[in-house]
Amino acid sequence: MYLALFIFFAVLCVAGALNLLLQRHPINSALSLIVVMTSLAVLYLLLGAQFLAAVQVIVYSGAIMVLFTFVIMLLNAGREEHTRGSRAAFLVGFPGAAVLLALLVQIFLSARGHLAQARLGEYVTATHTLSSVLFRDLLLPFEVTSVLILIAILGAVALARKEP
């Protein structure tokens, strides 16, 4: 049952990601991204990270995608145009990526025994456990992340502001 769910959403996720790359119109790409994000949320849920799943849906599929679509609408972005350079990148990039993918798949399949196992199932992570990880064990990375976000905001404002 869990395996079936996993396979279904994993395939959906990969298909969404491929569709995102292949679509010519930005709005279609954005919509495919929602599919990817939401399927990822289901995968998190299967691994017992329900908080992460909820955040994934609310923040990524919700808030960030709304922003994306707004920006696309406001910029009135049209279809992607193909130039000679992009075609060359296409011709070289796809075989290159395929070779890399084949290599990685081969290595992953051959080294299955070395990797730690993850189990799918109905886990519930108590909020208490989550908070003790976030605010005790990982307190320092949590705080440094706040500086990271601050610098992103500062940079966005400084760079996007109109010069007088």
Add this chain to the structure above:
Amino acid sequence: MTAAGYPGVSYLRLLLMTLPQIAIAATAFLALTVDLATLRKASLRTRWRVGTLIACAGCAGAILLLFLYPQYGSFGDGMLIANPLTRVVQTALLVLAAFTALLSFDAVFTSHIGEYLAVILFATTGMMFLVASQNFLLIFISLELLSLSLYILAAFNKSSRQSAEGALKYFLFGGMSAAFLLFGISLLYGLTGSINLVEINRAIQGRPLTPMLAVALVMTVTGFGFKVAAVPFHLWAPDAYQGAPTPSGAFIASSSKVASFFVFAQVMLVGLAAGQGSGAWHNSKAGWAPVIVAVAALSMILGNLAAIVQTSVRRLLAYSAVGHAGYMLLGILAQSAWGVRALIYYVITYALAAIGAFGVLAALEAGDNVGVDEIPDLAGLSRRAPVLSFCMLIFFLSLAGIPPLAGFFGKFYLFSAALAGENSGPLWLVVLAIAMSAISLYYYLRVVKQIYVGEPAAAAPPMKISRTVTATLCVIALLVVVLGCAPNLLVGWIGSAMHLP
């Protein structure tokens, strides 16, 4: 991750250990607030003066904290490590940040002075966390904090297309390499069940170099190789160095190099040293050695050869930085405490010379002066700005490795560390490095020759350079000379921090 790790966390201890970082972050806020709240109507010059003063005071305060209240020890799963060695590197980072702030003085590329200085200080905060962590989670977050700040700094000149282009390239390559690094870290976590470097090392001890481990190694090297601009991950460097506002370029070329190389060495030597190579059992060479050898050799050859044909001083410095990254990888390859000592000495002295060279270029475009980018434009600079020219001479000769300047002893220690010990790197690599340093002499001297021998354009008046910048450059040049004449000052300090005899 150890979810049930340590039972009680002393928040007070965490506060005390991170006090220098907190001081720098607070200084960043102060610089931002003072500039935005009280100096809106003031002239650009006043704003630079106040901002630079705040930034330097903050850096000095953090250095004082490091020395008066050293809080040695480690906090939680290798998350934060404080020892004499991290203190040396953190001090160097703070000094370089203060130099960057001083060299930006009177720059005209932006009117957002508060934001500019705040980004430099936040980047310094990130680097101080970066060098003080042996946990991949914090390493990654602080590396991103640093990278994000550098992208912003590279794009800060909004009136220049080149700045935007360089920053965009830097950003795209950087995002890509961060993804590779994250992939590598997640594979290592999958293989070892830990993100603590010491634990990872213990888990891969004695294990053969499986394909999976090899992939993880290559991905990790890719991620850090980008940060240190080693071939083939160097493509961003020339454009970013050329396009970025000159003081930002100084910061990218100096401070970030010091932090990136230190953390690169830390990850390779603390975290991944035990991964066996494909050699025989008694051969304790780490599995990543061939990768680093390839990257180092390529960086030396391509960096130095490409630098010969450059006509832009900034691009020349960028390619020479690629070459220097190749030399510095020898220090990691040595896999010994001597190698690390040589690497830290080299990277600090290199950073001083690089920040100085960029500082001279920054001074040439500050105030009312017209900037210089092409080498022929430097012709006859010695007659228009004798002090600056002399500083530039010292920096370039140090970069080329002429005794008795610091660059010579850096190379000397590095190459001898690479040859000494049982884990010595291949001899041909050291020979290649020496040959390439000889080549590098040619293109450095080409610039120096233009400055001293070239004929200036007919109506070229003496330049007006702000006294602060001149004084800063003289101090940096003095440091390069002193550390070269008495290398033991710094080497001995690093050695005693590492408890070397």
